[in-house]
Amino acid sequence: DTEVTQTPKHLVMGMTNKKSLKCEQHMGHRAMYWYKQKAKKPPELMFVYSYEKLSINESVPSRFSPECPNSSLLNLHLHALQPEDSALYLCASSQVERYEQYFGPGTRLTVT
Amino acid sequence: GIQVEQSPPDLILQEGANSTLRCNFSDSVNNLQWFHQNPWGQLINLFYIPSGTKQNGRLSATTVATERYSLLYISSSQTTDSGVYFCAYSGGSNYKLTFGKGTLLTVNP
Numbered sequence: 001d002t003e004v005t006q007t008p009k010h011l012v013m014g015m016t017n018k019k020s021l022k023c024e025q026h027m028g029h030r031a032m033y034w035y036k037q038k039a040k041k042p043p044e045l046m047f048v049y050s051y052e053k054l055s056i057n058e059s060v061p062s063r064f065s066p067e068c069p070n071s072s073l074l075n076l077h078l079h080a081l082q083p084e085d086s087a088l089y090l091c092a093s094s095q096v097e098r099y100e101q102y103f104g105p106g107t108r109l110t111v112t
Numbered sequence: 113g114i115q116v117e118q119s120p121p122d123l124i125l126q127e128g129a130n131s132t133l134r135c136n137f138s139d140s141v142n143n144l145q146w147f148h149q150n151p152w153g154q155l156i157n158l159f160y161i162p163s164g165t166k167q168n169g170r171l172s173a174t175t176v177a178t179e180r181y182s183l184l185y186i187s188s189s190q191t192t193d194s195g196v197y198f199c200a201y202s203g204g205s206n207y208k209l210t211f212g213k214g215t216l217l218t219v220n221p
Contacts, residue, residue, distance in 0.1 A: 031207055042198055042211035043155070056208060088153050092209075099143040099202045101209055103155035 003027075004104035006091050012110045015081060021107045023074040023091030032074040033092040033101065034066060043090055049074060050096055081111045114139045118199060118212035125219050130187045133215045135199035137180040142203040144175050146184050149196040149214070158184070158197075189219045 004025045013019050023032065031050045035043040048056035049068040063085075065077040074091055088108050092101040115138035125131055135144075146158040159166050159173040161182065166173055170189075175182040182199055200211040 033207070033209075035209075037153075042200075042214055043209075045208045045210075048207050050207070058208075090153075090155060092155075094207065096207075099207060099209075100145060100157070100160040101202075101207075102157060103147075106153045106155075108153065 004091055004093055004102050006089075006104035006107050008107060009105065010108045010110075012112060013078065013081065014112055015083070017081075018077070018079045020078065021076040021089055021091075021109075023076075023093075023104055024072055025093040025102070025104075026072060027093060027102065028071075028095075029093035029102075030071055030096045031094045032068060033094075034074070034076055035090040035092065035103075037088040037090060037106075039087075047076075078109075081109075083111050085109065086111045113210065114141060114201065114203070116199065116201065116210060116212040118197075118215050120215060121213065122216045123218070125189050125217070127189060127191060127219055127221050129189050129219075130185070131189060131217070133184040133186070133197050133217075135182045135184075135212055137201065140177060140180060141201035143201060144182050145200050145209070146173055146182070147198045147200065148193075149198065151195060155198070186217075189217075191219050191221055193217060194219045 034046040037043040047066045067075040088106045090106045091104040094101045117136045148156045163177045172185045196214040200209045
């Protein structure tokens with residue numbers, strides 16, 4: 001099974017809302033990632049978790065709060081977002097010792 | 113950081129045609145992947161190819177690490193091949209994938 005799942009597929013939220021994006025993988029991978037992709041741009045890394053610990057934060061604003069509750073799950077908590085945060089949010093996973101990453105279908109987020 | 117240049121930026125083909133997409137790097141990279149992003153946004157793994165040549169059906173890829181480039185070949189293109197093709201690298205102990213700007217491929221029936 002080489003699948004990474006993400007929920008929800010689409011999310012519309014106001015600037016005062018709190019919401020969460022979820023990602024799940026059952027490939028036994030111990031590294032998980034969040035990427036952000038704006039229209040007509042390549043994905044950009046936000047966070048990396050390795051063995052359930054945050055190992056890379058690419059200077060992401062604190063209104064984005066990642067969480068890795070176990071080796072299969074990755075969450076991204078959203079609070080007080082801005083309209084410019086509207087984007088496709090992609091989750092990925094990989095083996096720690098091998099860099100090949102597998103991506104989920106993404107959550108398309110619109111902030112109004 | 114290492115610069116990634118993809119060419120061409122846009123490509124329009126008739127169904128059945130062949131094409132070659134290129135990815136150049138400003139320095140040696142340890143790990144290279146090719147992805148296809150379909151119109152719905154899903155990033156699909158095509159190849160993990162740090163070096164050498166791999167083939168999967170109508171697609172094949174070659175990476176010449178010493179010359180800092182990788183090529184993706186698409187033969188007998190189909191309309192479902194349309195989308196954006198990205199190459200991406202990661203290196204050292206850093207798991208970060210850095211993407212090129214992509215090639216937008218349109219295959220017309």
